[in-house]
Amino acid sequence: xxxxxxxxxxxxxxxxxxxxxxxxxxxxxxxxxxxxxxxxxxxxxxxxxxxxxxxxxxxxxxxxxxxxxxxxxxxxxxxxxxxxxxxxxxxxxxxxxxxxxxxxxxxxxxxxxxxxxxxxxxxxxxxxxxxxxxxxxxxxxxxxxxxxxxxxxxxxxxxxxxxxxxxxxxxxxxxxxxxxxxxxxxxxxxxxxxxxxxxxxxxxxxxxxxxxxxxxxxxxxxxxxxxxxxxxxxxxxxxxxxxxxxxxxxxxxxxxxxxxxxxxxxx
Amino acid sequence: xxxxxxxxxxxxxxxxxxxxxxxxxxxxxxxxxxxxxxxxxxxxxxxxxxxxxxxxxxxxxxxxxxxxxxxxxxxxxxxxxxxxxxxxxxxxxxxxxxxxxxxxxxxxxxxxxxxxxxxxxxxxxxxxxxxxxxxxxxxxxxxxxxxxxxxxxxxxxxxxxxxxxxxxxxxxxxxxxxxxxxxxxxxxxxxxxxxxxxxxxxxxxxxxxxxxxxxxxxxxxxxxxxxxxxxxxxxxxxxxxxxxxxxxxxxxxxxxxxxxxxxxxxxxxxxxxxxxxxxxxxxxxxxxxxxxxxxxxx
Numbered sequence: 001x002x003x004x005x006x007x008x009x010x011x012x013x014x015x016x017x018x019x020x021x022x023x024x025x026x027x028x029x030x031x032x033x034x035x036x037x038x039x040x041x042x043x044x045x046x047x048x049x050x051x052x053x054x055x056x057x058x059x060x061x062x063x064x065x066x067x068x069x070x071x072x073x074x075x076x077x078x079x080x081x082x083x084x085x086x087x088x089x090x091x092x093x094x095x096x097x098x099x100x101x102x103x104x105x106x107x108x109x110x111x112x113x114x115x116x117x118x119x120x121x122x123x124x125x126x127x128x129x130x131x132x133x134x135x136x137x138x139x140x141x142x143x144x145x146x147x148x149x150x151x152x153x154x155x156x157x158x159x160x161x162x163x164x165x166x167x168x169x170x171x172x173x174x175x176x177x178x179x180x181x182x183x184x185x186x187x188x189x190x191x192x193x194x195x196x197x198x199x200x201x202x203x204x205x206x207x208x209x210x211x212x213x214x215x216x217x218x219x220x221x222x223x224x225x226x227x228x229x230x231x232x233x234x235x236x237x238x239x240x241x242x243x244x245x246x247x248x249x250x251x252x253x254x255x256x257x258x259x260x261x262x263x264x265x266x267x
Numbered sequence: 268x269x270x271x272x273x274x275x276x277x278x279x280x281x282x283x284x285x286x287x288x289x290x291x292x293x294x295x296x297x298x299x300x301x302x303x304x305x306x307x308x309x310x311x312x313x314x315x316x317x318x319x320x321x322x323x324x325x326x327x328x329x330x331x332x333x334x335x336x337x338x339x340x341x342x343x344x345x346x347x348x349x350x351x352x353x354x355x356x357x358x359x360x361x362x363x364x365x366x367x368x369x370x371x372x373x374x375x376x377x378x379x380x381x382x383x384x385x386x387x388x389x390x391x392x393x394x395x396x397x398x399x400x401x402x403x404x405x406x407x408x409x410x411x412x413x414x415x416x417x418x419x420x421x422x423x424x425x426x427x428x429x430x431x432x433x434x435x436x437x438x439x440x441x442x443x444x445x446x447x448x449x450x451x452x453x454x455x456x457x458x459x460x461x462x463x464x465x466x467x468x469x470x471x472x473x474x475x476x477x478x479x480x481x482x483x484x485x486x487x488x489x490x491x492x493x494x495x496x497x498x499x500x501x502x503x504x505x506x507x508x509x510x511x512x513x514x515x516x517x518x519x520x521x522x523x524x525x526x527x528x529x530x531x532x533x534x535x536x537x538x539x540x541x542x543x544x545x546x547x548x549x550x551x552x553x554x555x556x557x558x559x560x561x562x563x564x565x
Binding site for chain 1: 316319320321322323338339341342346348350352353354355356357358361364365366368369370371410
């Protein structure tokens with residue numbers, strides 16, 4: 001395990017795009033932490049209101065609401081990390097270096113494992129970043145800072161990490177399948193944003209029945225959009241065991257399919 | 268007797284309906300410099316791909332050092348397939364560090380040793396993408412030599428190189444062979460195989476056409492002769508005990524002689540009889556003719 005991560009680190013350390021995109025992502029998330037309160041105030045000053053309620057009047061930054069709000073917003077920056085993962089893994093195909101790794105004595109399974117470990121590491125670091133940003137925002141703006149409220153629902157950060165891991169694993173599968181960085185990333189983005197909207201428009205009933213099994217939906221489903229609750233709509237404010245189970249099943253399927261494809265393919 | 272370096276048993280590979288390698292059973296012994304000859308598309312690279320773990324065989328088995336091929340055996344051998352594959356944004360040194368990591372090589376001073384061997388030490392901190400094709404190919408060889416392997420596999424190592432590059436690589440291979448390492452070399456260049464190999468096989472459309480030592484194939488014992496007085500020459504030749512046959516074509520006699528004798532012996536014998544040859548050539552039939560002969564078989 002450690003050996004595989006060390007090899008992965010040797011490959012990525014001199015690869016500038018990896019560090020530029022990582023830096024960009026960190027700047028975005030930290031920026032979100034520092035700037036989001038200002039944005040909410042600004043929206044209120046501009047007269048934005050939701051059914052008569054000003055955004056600044058909503059307890060968006062209060063513990064324990066904060067954790068779901070923050071990790072829900074976190075999903076919008078997944079594409080940055082997905083792009084980073086897709087291009088650095090696709091390099092191994094475009095440079096033919098995966099083939100060389102195998103020739104040099106790495107098994108296909110070890111190669112896949114080194115990439116999975118990379119995804120895990122990236123997801124955990126992104127999760128930690130959100131944890132730090134959440135603690136900063138909460139202690140800065142929350143009207144309540146009792147410890148039991150701070151840690152209540154802090155598990156959203158763990159769910160977020162699992163969600164990101166699943167999204168990146170889906171990206172890994174697409175990259176291994178397609179072996180073209182731009183195409184893989186494009187398909188990932190289309191699946192991430194508009195495809196489900198199109199299906200909803202064409203076949204709303206079909207979508208309602210099967211929606212939770214769609215790859216990206218299953219991934220996003222784990223954390224619901226919390227904001228409608230501030231205009232008194234009913235939203236799920238917890239992580240359901242079934243959505244975690246579906247997500248874990250998806251992750252294992254993506255890894256399994258990736259392994260089967262790599263194993264069967266002649267390089 | 269020690270195990271063969273490689274032993275294949277009925278090895279097969281089909282790409283769809285096309286059979287790229289058919290029922291290949293060969294043995295390669297330690298210390299051999301083994302050439303794999305064949306026209307493009309004859310199955311050379313496919314065979315080496317299977318032995319290297321990148322191509323899944325459709326049938327049959329192969330053994331390395333008497334054991335099933337595995338990642339462990341691949342770590343102990345040096346393999347270069349087709350073109351050099353490295354991370355273009357990384358320096359020569361860092362690229363070899365990745366290889367060392369994969370092969371579990373602890374002693375990183377080996378990297379400097381092999382870079383010196385292929386004459387890339389001065390360029391070790393330059394990025395791979397700045398290298399010429401010849402330098403890239405030399406880095407491949409450095410990478411293959413990293414673990415000081417007993418066996419080296421090279422697929423078309425001089426492909427696309429300029430004459431200087433070809434000669435550099437060839438000398439490197441000859442040097443490595445002198446260290447007693449087993450080398451398996453696929454090529455469609457016959458004189459390359461003839462210059463460096465001890466054994467060879469010929470593949471054609473995935474079939475094994477010939478396997479055996481190079482020695483004995485490169486020379487057939489014939490000498491071409493002419494002189495001012497052709498009649499006297501003929502008479503003298505007929506009197507020599509080691510001459511087995513004489514044929515005349517274009518005013519030149521082609522003489523078949525004993526295996527132990529050569530053109531010098533013929534010349535000395537003629538000289539002692541007072542005949543001076545105006546034309547004297549030892550005729551060698553090289554691998555190329557042998558190769559074309561074998562390929563012409565149905």
